[in-house]
Amino acid sequence: MIDVVNVTHHYGVRPVLRDVSLHIDRGEVVALMGPNGMGKSTLLGIMAGILAPYRGHVEIHGRRRRRTPEEELAIRQEVVYLPAEAWLPKGRTPREWLPAVGRLWGIDDERLFEHTERLLNLFDLEKEADSPIESLSGGQRKKVALGAALIVEAPVMFLDEPFSGGLDPSGIAALRKVLQSLAARDDITIVMATPVPELVEGLADRIAIILDGRVTVCDTLDGLRRIAGVEGPLEMVYERLVSPESSRKIESYFGGKQP
């Protein structure tokens, strides 16, 4: 269970999040969506513990982030965070580094080595498994970073744009299936920020839309359809809720003619 309680955050004088509250149940998959610069990554960073909010707090499984060292360490044992731009040690190979990350979470060595091989196989990284990370392509590095987020077997996952960063179609499909499989379990909670509605549909239990630093709506896809008054895929619902003017803007761009 994750509780975001009245969180406000500033970058300089600019407020990024304004009194955001959000409740996420254990086992839920929630997607944070919204236009660029509206606070999705900031909210995810605050939940993940990388940022301290200006006001408000976050509780995970009844423990408050950054209140006491003991609570914080207990939260960290249950949480993993993958930012959009993770930094990887360039001299290490994926086969070395993935178990090393797992060890930080105290996972048993035997399980780590076996899980590493499964991850390398899942993301088609067997050939590059013993090459330094710096020699891998951007998409391959993203796969390695995703592997690191998965290998720690944390029950709470915060993923910032997990499908971006140059992932190839097979990588996207593999990750989507892994997340769907994890979502089917009732002990794994996933909160992810993504700008791509197609990837969220069928995966997220609820979608939270963030506009101007506020969670304007957080509901199931059916709930969002009702609110928007639109039947159809999430892309249409999202467009109606977030940028109802976009059709007119596109038409205007093409000189009054629909493309």
Added chain:
Amino acid sequence: MWIGLLTLATALHGGSPALSPSAAAFGYLLASAGTFGAMGRSSGILLFYLLGALVWVWPDPRVFVGAVILVAYAAVEHRRALAKFPPATRSIDSLVMAAAGRPAMGWPFEVLSPTGPRAPKRRLRGLAIGGLIGGWIYAGANGGIADIMFKGVEDFELLPSHSVPVAMGVIGLILAVQRLGRFCAGYPWSLGLLGRYGTGRWIDASYDVVFVAPFVSVVGGTALPWVLREPLNFSLSATIALTFVFLFWVSEDWGPTSADWHLTGGHRIAPPMAGGVGVSVKA
């Protein structure tokens, strides 16, 4: 250097033949103390303290008895240290990466891991180190080797006293900067100056607590020598010694500990500025 000083002291004092072996033992004990310290054993600090006592009584022949006892203690301690070899310290690779501000296990995995920062158990480490340095200075200035240690200074107490607050203030500043570096590298404030101006929240206690000890270190390093010298009339060597104790106590032992602050402070955890590779190819 110390062996040379002590042997010279023996010659100058025309001391007993026991002093030369004591000087040799002193070198061995000094190296042993350094070894124990590097292995993270508290016996290193204890041995450094006891060596200060030898300096204090030098060139009294009793120093030989003390040296024999300490050599025996060091031999036992060497056996204990070897039994726990290799010591549970971080790998050189990891230390080099940390020194360069680059988490060895990537970012943010290492800084957010449950095995992340841990509070050191040695709560009074600063007091011990400060006492050690202060004790050595006091023993050196007032003990048997003062005439060698401060050769050229006619009287240690005649050193210009007004320069001591400045010198100790500089040492306080150095300790403050190293403490701030240890706490704040990779952990900048969440609410910067512009944010404080914009929100009117000039003091962010959850972050600003990190500045308390460095501030006291600089101010105390300058003010304490003056207070001890002028109103309280302490000797110069005692003033310097006590100020060292104070400075190390403040900069090492005052809370919060770096581990506690890294876990609970009102900071943001910043990605490394360089080194490693980002997910995107351009990085």
